[in-house]
Amino acid sequence: xxxxxxxxxxxLTKIYGDGAEVRALDGVNLVVREGEFLTxxxxxxSGKSTLLHLxxxxxxxxSGQVIVQGQDLTQVRDLDRFRSRTVGFVFQLHNLIxxxxxxxxxxxxxxEGRLSRRARRKRAGELLAVVGLAERVxxxxxxxxxxxxxxxxxxxxxxxxxxxILADEPTGNLDSVSGAELMRTLRRLNQTQGTTxxxxxxxxKVARATDRRITLQDGRIVDDHRVGxxxxxxxxxxAHTRLGELLRQGRAExxxxxxxxxxxxxxxxxxxxxxxxxxxLV
Amino acid sequence: MRLHNAQMLFKQPRxxxxxxxxxxxxxxxxxxxxxIEEGFPEVFVSMAADFAEGAVDxxxxxxxxxxxxxxAIIVSGVGMTNTMVMTVFExxxxxxxxxxxxxxxxxxxxxxxxxxxxxxxASGLMGVxxxxxxxxxxxxxxxxxxxxxxxxxxxxxxxxxVIALVLGAGGGxxxxxxxxxxxxxxxxxxx
Numbered sequence: 289x290x291x292x293x294x295x296x297x298x299x300l301t302k303i304y305g306d307g308a309e310v311r312a313l314d315g316v317n318l319v320v321r322e323g324e325f326l327t328x329x330x331x332x333x334s335g336k337s338t339l340l341h342l343x344x345x346x347x348x349x350x351s352g353q354v355i356v357q358g359q360d361l362t363q364v365r366d367l368d369r370f371r372s373r374t375v376g377f378v379f380q381l382h383n384l385i386x387x388x389x390x391x392x393x394x395x396x397x398x399x400e401g402r403l404s405r406r407a408r409r410k411r412a413g414e415l416l417a418v419v420g421l422a423e424r425v426x427x428x429x430x431x432x433x434x435x436x437x438x439x440x441x442x443x444x445x446x447x448x449x450x451x452x453i454l455a456d457e458p459t460g461n462l463d464s465v466s467g468a469e470l471m472r473t474l475r476r477l478n479q480t481q482g483t484t485x486x487x488x489x490x491x492x493k494v495a496r497a498t499d500r501r502i503t504l505q506d507g508r509i510v511d512d513h514r515v516g517x518x519x520x521x522x523x524x525x526x527a528h529t530r531l532g533e534l535l536r537q538g539r540a541e542x543x544x545x546x547x548x549x550x551x552x553x554x555x556x557x558x559x560x561x562x563x564x565x566x567x568x569l570v
Numbered sequence: 571m572r573l574h575n576a577q578m579l580f581k582q583p584r585x586x587x588x589x590x591x592x593x594x595x596x597x598x599x600x601x602x603x604x605x606i607e608e609g610f611p612e613v614f615v616s617m618a619a620d621f622a623e624g625a626v627d628x629x630x631x632x633x634x635x636x637x638x639x640x641x642a643i644i645v646s647g648v649g650m651t652n653t654m655v656m657t658v659f660e661x662x663x664x665x666x667x668x669x670x671x672x673x674x675x676x677x678x679x680x681x682x683x684x685x686x687x688x689x690x691x692a693s694g695l696m697g698v699x700x701x702x703x704x705x706x707x708x709x710x711x712x713x714x715x716x717x718x719x720x721x722x723x724x725x726x727x728x729x730x731x732v733i734a735l736v737l738g739a740g741g742g743x744x745x746x747x748x749x750x751x752x753x754x755x756x757x758x759x760x761x
Contacts, residue, residue, distance in 0.1 A: 346670060346755045372672025379758070383667040397671045448672070 293355075294451060294484050295320035295343055300352035302338050302507075312338040314507035315352070322451075325478040325485045327495040330504035336488045337456055339504065343486065344375045344454045357451055372400045376445030380457035383441065384429040390416060390440045391425040397447040415443040419473055435466030439473060446477070453477070455487045459494055471497040643733060650741030654686050658749045665749050666757025679750035686742020687735060694734025698727050 300316040303309050313335045320326065328336045341347045342354050345367040354361040357374060364370055371377075376397075384393045394412035403411065416425050419439040429437055438458055445453050455474070459467030475497055478485050487494060495501040496515060503511035577583050591606075593599050603615050658665070665678055705720045 341755060344670075346758075368669070368672055368674045371670065377670050379667070379670075383663070383758075385664060385667070396668065396673075399677065400672050400674065444671070 292321045293319045294322040294324075294357060295486075296353075296355045297339075297343070298353040298355070300339070300342060300354060301350050302335070302342060302347070303350045311507050313342070313349070316504075316507070316509060318502070318509065320484060320486065322484055323478070323482045324500060325475065325498045326487070326500035326502060327498045328486060328488045328502050328504060329490060329492075329495055331490070334504040335507040336504050338507075340454050340456055340486065340488050343452070344377060345370050369400075372397060373448055374451050376447070376450040376453045378438065378441045378445050378453065378455035378458045380460040384437055384444075386429050389426050389428055390421060390432065390443075393429070393440055394444045394447055396444060401448060411447070412443070415446050416440070418446070418477070419443045433466070434462050435469055438462060438466075438470050442470075442473060442477070446483075451484060453483055453485045455485065457489055458487060459489065459491060464493075467491070467493070468497075643737065647737045647741045650686065650690055650737050651744060653689070654682065654742045654745035655748070657685070658682060658745045661749075662752060662757050662760040665752050666754050666760065669752065669754035670758060675750035678752075679746045682746035682749045683739065683742050686746065687738040690734045690738025690741070691731065694731045697734070698730050701730075 295318070297316050297318045300313055300318075301311070302313040303311050316335075316339065318339075328339060330336045338347070342349050342361075343356065345354075345356075345361050345364070349362065356370075359370065359374075361367070361370070384390075385396070388396075391409065391412045394415055395408045398408045398411065413422070413425055416422055419442050421436060421439055421443070424432060424436060424440075427436075429440070432440065441458075442453075442455075445455075453474070458474075459470055462470060471494060474485055474487070477483050485498075487498060489495065498515060500514050501511070502509055571579075573586070577585060580587075591602065593602050599617065603617065606613060606615050668678060669675075702722060708714045709720060
């Protein structure tokens with residue numbers, strides 16, 4: 289396994305159907321390093337959710353390997369235990385249990401552990417505070433907004449201190465403001481706790497909030513780059529509109545270096561930094 | 571036992587509900603019967619032979635009662651299973667989420683089975699209370715009073731609740747097993 293890799297796929301293939309075969313994934317080789325925050329993008333049917341499901345042990349590949357924290361999932365018998373201890377899921381529809389409070393929903397994954405009821409309750413309260421919902425612990429899902437429900441889902445995903453959070457279109461059912469807030473929450477978790485987060489989304493704004501963007505098409509990776517580098521492309525595009533000679537001279541990298549912004553490292557460009565770059569250029 | 575004591579025991583003071591008459595001359599039985607019926611029209615007179623035939627009727631009635639009881643138990647069991655099967659279907663996505671979050675099959679099975687048992691015990695309790703109340707109401711109605719003799723005991727109530735418990739466990743077993751076998755991904759996609 290590659291150094292510092294927390295997830296590695298080798299020739300990962302998933303084929304559905306006996307008659308007319310559908311190759312959802314076709315020989316995908318991917319390495320995700322510990323602490324990365326990345327987006328998997330692609331058109332509908334490109335295999336992005338399938339990739340997430342295989343990494344999260346919700347499904348088994350047709351061929352190839354999925355290695356998570358050194359474990360080859362094709363050899364693991366007890367996938368329930370693996371999911372409980374290693375992975376936290378955030379779904380597009382929050383999938384909260386409607387008859388349970390926010391706190392009780394967050395406690396759900398902990399039932400498979402050895403925590404006492406009191407300890408579970410305490411930890412659930414702490415996790416809800418981390419996502420900014422300390423005042424909502426006793427609220428039912430129908431008393432929460434869409435964004436709040438997704439934050440409860442994030443808190444639930446963190447319940448067993450997983451190594452990886454897998455989020456499948458987490459902002460898909462949210463308005464832009466709530467979606468941005470949710471991505472900020474995930475970003476904060478990634479930065480403060482070092483949790484590896486893989487997000488599946490078709491929204492470029494989601495990708496901009498992460499460190500790395502992988503694009504799938506027809507079950508294959510067609511693009512894999514750091515988001516900082518993408519901003520360089522945006523700056524170059526701006527040169528074709530109004531910003532003129534400075535950018536055409538290729539000085540965009542110099543400007544970003546002057547601002548202390550790395551483009552190949554792990555530090556992302558936040559919205560505020562992007563604004564600074566634009567102000568400098570304009 | 572003295573008549574007075576029997577009247578106190580059955581809570582029917584100053585009443586006689588049954589008189590047995592032994593006729594010395596068997597050939598005069600019909601005549602005695604006719605004279606009692608003429609003298610006391612409100613009294614129902616039956617021959618020992620008729621009573622013997624009635625005893626058979628009592629046995630048949632008792633058998634029918636048991637048959638109806640067994641039918642009620644079977645119908646309740648089927649109803650319990652049906653209720654829990656529908657519950658599992660409606661909560662398929664929810665079960666998918668639980669499994670995706672790491673819940674084992676055994677935990678899902680235990681959850682559904684516990685719900686089934688609690689539901690059937692609650693129903694059993696309601697049935698016991700309802701039966702007592704209904705019996706009292708019927709016994710107070712003019713046309714029915716006297717035909718029903720209520721007899722309640724802890725054994726009877728315990729038996730009813732045990733039957734409810736067994737029905738809950740038995741009726742919920744298949745739905746619980748089915749729920750535990752749901753594949754997480756398929757359950758999540760279920761609409």
